[in-house]
Amino acid sequence: MSLDLGACSDGELAALAIGGRQSAYTELLRRHRVAIFRFARAHTADDDAALDIAQQTFIAGFAALGRFDQSRPLRHWLTRIALNKCRDWARRRKVRALFSFATPLENAPDPIDLAADVEREASDREELASVLSAMSRLPAKLKDVMVLRTVEGLSQAETALILRITEKTVETRLHRARHRLQEILRV
Numbered sequence: 001m002s003l004d005l006g007a008c009s010d011g012e013l014a015a016l017a018i019g020g021r022q023s024a025y026t027e028l029l030r031r032h033r034v035a036i037f038r039f040a041r042a043h044t045a046d047d048d049a050a051l052d053i054a055q056q057t058f059i060a061g062f063a064a065l066g067r068f069d070q071s072r073p074l075r076h077w078l079t080r081i082a083l084n085k086c087r088d089w090a091r092r093r094k095v096r097a098l099f100s101f102a103t104p105l106e107n108a109p110d111p112i113d114l115a116a117d118v119e120r121e122a123s124d125r126e127e128l129a130s131v132l133s134a135m136s137r138l139p140a141k142l143k144d145v146m147v148l149r150t151v152e153g154l155s156q157a158e159t160a161l162i163l164r165i166t167e168k169t170v171e172t173r174l175h176r177a178r179h180r181l182q183e184i185l186r187v
Contacts, residue, residue: 011070018065025062032075033058035152036082042151043086043143045132053089057082076162079152083144083162090140134184142177149174 005013005027016024036057041050061068061081068077135143148159149170160167 010074014065014068014070014074017062028062028074029058032078035075036078039079039082039147039152040086042132042135042147043083044089045129045136049089053082053085056085060085072161073158076158079148080162087140130185131181134181137184138177138180142173142180145170145173146177146181 003016005016005023008016008024008027010028010031013024013028017028033054037050037054040053040057041047044050044053057078061078064081068074135146138146144163145159148154148162149156154162156167156170159170163170165173
């Protein structure tokens with residue numbers, strides 16, 4: 001009789017993975033890859049960078065799985081790793097822009113599903129791209145809170161835990177992030 005990995009907790013899967021069970025890694029990846037990609041995409045406004053960051057997050061997370069505190073949510077731990085990877089990406093991007101003396105290229109629009117209402121979908125994509133681009137220009141402290149609370153839908157307490165700040169600081173930064181985002185979008 002084989003163990004149903006889908007019924008296991010993240011902590012149990014982590015223990016199985018540490019014990020060498022490859023299918024436990026696969027299940028952890030299946031459970032968390034969409035959330036980690038979505039988090040990275042909201043941080044970078046770049047699908048390719050988000051995919052790279054998500055891959056780096058899982059590689060680093062799985063390599064350090066022995067240090068994971070199984071009493072805490074794995075998603076929070078992975079999100080913290082992804083946050084660090086996003087910050088690394090942003091630093092590298094600034095350095096490349098400085099040395100290339102060129103502004104970053106604008107993202108090409110995604111292909112449009114011709115079966116859908118083309119005009120509405122194009123408008124929605126433009127609005128989403130505009131918001132993601134504006135979010136990527138927020139200072140890191142504000143962007144981190146906004147992504148975790150609004151994109152990931154985490155609670156104030158969960159956000160505070162991941163960012164290692166107080167809940168009141170989360171509330172303040174979220175307010176400031178929304179205000180700054182509105183200013184950026186007005187321009």
